[in-house]
Amino acid sequence: MLIWTLAATLGAAPCERLDLDAEIGADLREIHGSVTCVGSGAAAFDVALYPNLLRSPAGLDDINRAWFYPAGFDAALIRVAQDGREQPTERIWLRVDSGGNDVTLEFATRVPRRNGTFGVASGVAYLLGGWHPVFARDRRLQAQPIRYRVRVPPGVVGFVGATPVGRSAARDVEGTAFGEFLPVLLAPAAKIVSRPSFVVVQPRSGGEHRPFAAADDLQDVTASLDDGALLRLEETLAAGDEFAIESGVGPRARLVVVVAPLRESLVEPFDGGLAVSDRAFHLLGFERLLQFHRLSIWREQLAARALPACRAQADLFPEELCADAVGAALRDRLGRSRYGRKESAADLLETFAVIPEIDALIFAPQVAFATTYFDAIDESPKRRWRLDNFDTELPRGKLLYEKLVDRLGAAAVATAVDRFTGGEASLWQAVASVAGADLSAWLSTWLGPTPRVDYRLGAITHAAHATRVEVAATGPDAARVAETIEVEVVGADGKAQTVSRLGPGVVEVPGAAAPARVEIDPRGRLVELVHADGEAPRFNNRTPPRWRFLLNNITSLIAVTNRELTAAADFSLRRIYDLTWRSDFFALYSPTSVGLAAALSYSFGPEVTALHLAHRAGLSGGYERLRSDAGGGLPGDLGSMQLYYSYDDRLSPYWSFEGKGWSARLAGAYGVDTHGARHRFVQGGVSAFYIQPLAFGHALLARLRADFVQGDPPPQNTLRLGDRYRGARGFERDEVRGTRRVIGSAEYRHLLEGDGRTDFAGAATWSRFEGALFGDAVYLPVSRPGCRQSMFYDVGYGLRFIADVLGVSPAEVAIDLGVPIRRCADVGSRLPFSVYLAFEQSFAVF
Numbered sequence: 001m002l003i004w005t006l007a008a009t010l011g012a013a014p015c016e017r018l019d020l021d022a023e024i025g026a027d028l029r030e031i032h033g034s035v036t037c038v039g040s041g042a043a044a045f046d047v048a049l050y051p052n053l054l055r056s057p058a059g060l061d062d063i064n065r066a067w068f069y070p071a072g073f074d075a076a077l078i079r080v081a082q083d084g085r086e087q088p089t090e091r092i093w094l095r096v097d098s099g100g101n102d103v104t105l106e107f108a109t110r111v112p113r114r115n116g117t118f119g120v121a122s123g124v125a126y127l128l129g130g131w132h133p134v135f136a137r138d139r140r141l142q143a144q145p146i147r148y149r150v151r152v153p154p155g156v157v158g159f160v161g162a163t164p165v166g167r168s169a170a171r172d173v174e175g176t177a178f179g180e181f182l183p184v185l186l187a188p189a190a191k192i193v194s195r196p197s198f199v200v201v202q203p204r205s206g207g208e209h210r211p212f213a214a215a216d217d218l219q220d221v222t223a224s225l226d227d228g229a230l231l232r233l234e235e236t237l238a239a240g241d242e243f244a245i246e247s248g249v250g251p252r253a254r255l256v257v258v259v260a261p262l263r264e265s266l267v268e269p270f271d272g273g274l275a276v277s278d279r280a281f282h283l284l285g286f287e288r289l290l291q292f293h294r295l296s297i298w299r300e301q302l303a304a305r306a307l308p309a310c311r312a313q314a315d316l317f318p319e320e321l322c323a324d325a326v327g328a329a330l331r332d333r334l335g336r337s338r339y340g341r342k343e344s345a346a347d348l349l350e351t352f353a354v355i356p357e358i359d360a361l362i363f364a365p366q367v368a369f370a371t372t373y374f375d376a377i378d379e380s381p382k383r384r385w386r387l388d389n390f391d392t393e394l395p396r397g398k399l400l401y402e403k404l405v406d407r408l409g410a411a412a413v414a415t416a417v418d419r420f421t422g423g424e425a426s427l428w429q430a431v432a433s434v435a436g437a438d439l440s441a442w443l444s445t446w447l448g449p450t451p452r453v454d455y456r457l458g459a460i461t462h463a464a465h466a467t468r469v470e471v472a473a474t475g476p477d478a479a480r481v482a483e484t485i486e487v488e489v490v491g492a493d494g495k496a497q498t499v500s501r502l503g504p505g506v507v508e509v510p511g512a513a514a515p516a517r518v519e520i521d522p523r524g525r526l527v528e529l530v531h532a533d534g535e536a537p538r539f540n541n542r543t544p545p546r547w548r549f550l551l552n553n554i555t556s557l558i559a560v561t562n563r564e565l566t567a568a569a570d571f572s573l574r575r576i577y578d579l580t581w582r583s584d585f586f587a588l589y590s591p592t593s594v595g596l597a598a599a600l601s602y603s604f605g606p607e608v609t610a611l612h613l614a615h616r617a618g619l620s621g622g623y624e625r626l627r628s629d630a631g632g633g634l635p636g637d638l639g640s641m642q643l644y645y646s647y648d649d650r651l652s653p654y655w656s657f658e659g660k661g662w663s664a665r666l667a668g669a670y671g672v673d674t675h676g677a678r679h680r681f682v683q684g685g686v687s688a689f690y691i692q693p694l695a696f697g698h699a700l701l702a703r704l705r706a707d708f709v710q711g712d713p714p715p716q717n718t719l720r721l722g723d724r725y726r727g728a729r730g731f732e733r734d735e736v737r738g739t740r741r742v743i744g745s746a747e748y749r750h751l752l753e754g755d756g757r758t759d760f761a762g763a764a765t766w767s768r769f770e771g772a773l774f775g776d777a778v779y780l781p782v783s784r785p786g787c788r789q790s791m792f793y794d795v796g797y798g799l800r801f802i803a804d805v806l807g808v809s810p811a812e813v814a815i816d817l818g819v820p821i822r823r824c825a826d827v828g829s830r831l832p833f834s835v836y837l838a839f840e841q842s843f844a845v846f
Contacts, residue, residue: 013144014135015040020182022132023151028125028186031109033150037135038102046139047094050118050130051076051109053390057696059383061651065696066768067115067263070754072696074112076119080133081106092390093139105133115261115755117268117275117387123188124203125158126260128270129181129387141180141391143271143311148182149174158185159201159256162272179271181387185258193234197241197251202230202259202278229281233259236294240301243334248421249305249326261755266293266372267300269388274300277369282765291343295335296372302334303327303397306421313426316440317400320388321447322427324397325404329417342375377402378450378527393449399527403446406484406525407502408435442482451477454530455485455504455520456540466508467515473504475530486525490517498522518543534604534613536577546576552584557724560835562732566590579603579613586622591734592629592716593638597622608649617645626673626716630734633715636673642666650691653844654802654810655768657699657749661846662688671714681711689846697751702744703846709739721780721792724836725845728776730794730818732834735827736787742779747772747842760803764811768802772842774816786826793821796833798842814838 015037022033037045054076060068080087080094082105087094096103109131112119117128134141150160150173158165161177165186177183187203194200237257244250256273259280268275280293303323310322317325335342371379379396381389404413412434419430432438445451458470467489473481482503490496491513501507509515519542520526528537552570559565567589574582586597601618608614619642626636643666650659666684673679685707692700705726707719719741722731727743749772758766774796781790796818805811816836823830 013142014042014045014137015144017145017147018135020132020146020148020150022148024125024127024153024184024186026153028120028123028153028156029111029113031111031127031131032107033132034104034106035133036102036104037098040098040102040135041100042137043098043100045096045098045103045135046137047080047096047105048134048136048139048141048391049078049080049089049092049094050387050390051078051111052089053092053385054112054114054118059385066655066754069112069114069696070751070768071113072751074114075110076112076114077110078133079108094133096135103135107133115263117260117262117270121261121755122205124205125156125184125186126258126275127184127186128258128260128273128275129183131184132182134180136391139391143179146177146179146182147175148177150182150184152186156186156188157190158187158203160184177272181271183256183270183272191230193230195234195238196254198237198255198257200230200234200237200257200259228285229278230259232281232290233257233276233297236297237301239294239338240298240334241305243298243330243337244302244305247302247330247333248418248423249302249309249330251305252308255301255304264369265386266296266369268386269300269304274304279765283763288343291335291339292372295331296369298334299324299327299331299398301327302330306330309420309423310427315426316428317397318394321394321397321400325401326397326417326420326427328398328401329413330421333414377525380450395446395450399446399450400443402525403443403483404431406500407439407442445481445483450527450529451475451481452529453478453481454528454537454540455526457518457520457543460515460518460543462514465512466510467518468506468508469518470506471501471504471520478504483526486521486523488517488519488522489515492516533607534578534580536579536610539577545578547573548576549573555839558837559722559732560837561831561833562734564591564733579607579611584620588624591627592633593624593626595622595624605647606649609651614649615645615647617643619643624671626671626714629716631715631718631737634673634675634677636671636677636679636714638669638671638679638714638717640667640669642668652810654812654841655770656691656841657697658691658693660688660690662686663846669713669717673714679712679714679717681709681713681717683707683709683713683717687846689843691749697754699749701747701749701843703747703843704745705741705743705846707741713739719780721778722834724816724838724842728778728792728794728818728820729774729796729798729816729836730776730820730834731792731823732830735830736780736782736792736824738780738782740779740781744777745774745843747774764803764805766801766803768800770800770802772798772800772816774798774818774842776818782824784826787824789822789824791822794818795821800841812839812841814841816842
């Protein structure tokens, strides 16, 4: 079985040691050198070439590309030669024959401009692994001694392996390290926090510097913005090491903690240390928020402290899984002792879940640091490109820990962890002793890709004093997965009962009252990766379903130069986990009317994101109280019904550099004004847009829209020339009106800054700054004294400021300045430009 195979293959390291000789170029982006596998005796090796994993933008999209490449995609590359002959290195693994002798490979690495643990960002080289070839067995990396000699350029500080690099230190750095890779950090300057059990290195891109710690001969740069965050990080690490000592995995070595530009995960381990995001403590200083960040750091810190013990004891668990399982267990214990109970962001946000961003955070997190805020059972990434997981399909050790808790109970697992940390047994032996049975076959289910299964409620019957509930399972792996499944029944009397079973089947839940609610997995312990189109995986886990009333948006458009305000509130009612049906409710205030509307829509087609299907069709009805209008419109009442359809495959409404969409709408309306005049008319139109990527962070957007009004509309409901979304941005909305309109728009959208760190008191972090050069052409026939023309044009420029609220959820402020061309002669008294202030991306409505 798999677990025994793993134990057999993860034996001795492939080399007795690695001899690494390298030179890092002055720009920190070019590295040349050689690496020798000494004393192996093996006939052949697999060689890991990590940079080639990042040679193409495969796997990047609008949502996550900005995390890694805020200035645009930049390919990494590594070239390898053996005995002067260049080897094929298109892939991340190379097979090398040795004939039982020592093997030397020459290499040249190109380091990308990239956020993360491997890359150059803001003049700092984060080479915390991956930058040189590594010999492996069966494509699985293992820690081994590395004897190194690395030449670094002048003018930088940092460390190479275990050796500090000071401004006046020798440029040839020599030493010995132990790990899978040799970690290197080089920066123009750095601030150092030195404690007996850990050292924190906060790189700086430059500026004034002064000696900070003579022992390390590194530099300190004062940055008041980071001082509070650095202090919180120091306090967190000190508390973690104090708990590690109490738990029996006390520090055996000094842990190196690097403050790095991480955007996907808050903490990532590397050989001998941890990388912690530079946004880890740039948020409001409420401990209930800070706890999530502290707990993520403690988990990786405690895993690092447990790793030597896992490595020292032969075990059926691979050492990384062992360490992370122990780290997760100790983290939970520390969290309970510090905060009283285990809590996730879902628990915190449930009370305030009135907007879709928060709803998304709870039910389908698509944000940075998702595993920090949501206690996911399975943390397997969509793409494995981290240094600590690119070479394996194994899960994190936390998954094994959580499954053991479900199977054996938290107390039994805590006993097993105590026996391990007390040195009584290896982790596997300790688990086997508390289980009293051989669990290797059951655990082997989880030592590979996460099983693909969907659980659902089957037949529910009630008789006498019990409710029988069928738990059904479907999916390609349903037959081989036997995990603990909880079923909760809440009776009509309000009493809740929970029972569990191993694997799908029928359970009996005691209770005299008939069931009012039945739910599979009420605590969210199951991993479900299979689901029907339009349904989230947990859609069929509960009866009756839960519904959520949400405030989708409160937005406004301010026509600054025309001193007009348009504001709208959008609410929805939908079943949780249902991506298809939804009801929407709207309230609108505009210069010409105040109104209410309701809509019922159905979404279908491809799943663009976990919360959005590409197609949507619906029916809406609305009422408007018409206001007096400068164009002659009288107050009155108006009712309407509309059919609409749209397609939109943009991944993000806040930044999109690729995508397409189209829509159609047809409405009928009837109204009466205060003079008794009746208005009957039909209004409709079609529109489409397309975004063509030019380069990373650069795109052209084209939009074409046609609208018509047929019948007898009131002046308030005629088509307008100016508007940010449905008109031309260089004109005011009340300049020209008509009954036929065609708009063609073009926009050159470009990223000006993609990785800003302007902090607004911890509530938000300004991160992105975009520009948009635009032009509109409008066909709108008009014939009146002083204006007889049908074509209007404008050009302009817009700025978009995008901030991450609490560091994770985006919000936007947009300013567009347009200059009209061919303006009507009778509006000459207006300003020669128009300014719109909005809180949505251009063409969010198209």
